[in-house]
Amino acid sequence: MTREPYLISYARVSKGDDQTNAAQWRALDVARCKRCSRRPPAADGRIGGRRRKLADKQRREIAKFVVSGRKSGAEMARLYGVSEPTVSRIVATYRQDPLRLP
Incomplete structure (x- = not known):
């Protein structure tokens, strides 16, 4: 066969x-x-792509610490195990519209 x-x-x-x-x-x-x-679609509504490594609360914490100047982006990246560009994107999103960041 x-x-x-x-x-x-x-x-x-x-x-x-x-x-x-x-x-x-x-x-x-x-x-x-x-x-x-x-x-x-995934449970959170995504269709494809990677799962988020950081929870929404962690993303808010990163943005607030970096924007306030208490920690640098590099420090937060090391602390949370993500890349510096990831931290930069989170902070940029927060600066554009703080309510947009979940």
Whole structure:
């Protein structure tokens, strides 16, 4: 018994302005895709991407300590085990809109 070879891949298959999920699934049906998987969104509403390493409370603490000048960005990065650019992004978000930071 021989198996039919198949290709596993991800591709955006619709063209033009219609980039909705329904259009993608219709295009896969037309292309006779045999195995299609719909991955449900994560519990926090994300679709893909990495999980956050820091909790919301930790992000607020980092921003407040750096903005107030009590700790440097490098110190907070070492303390929480994240990179300095991550701390910089957290602080920038906080400075733009303190309420936006969860």
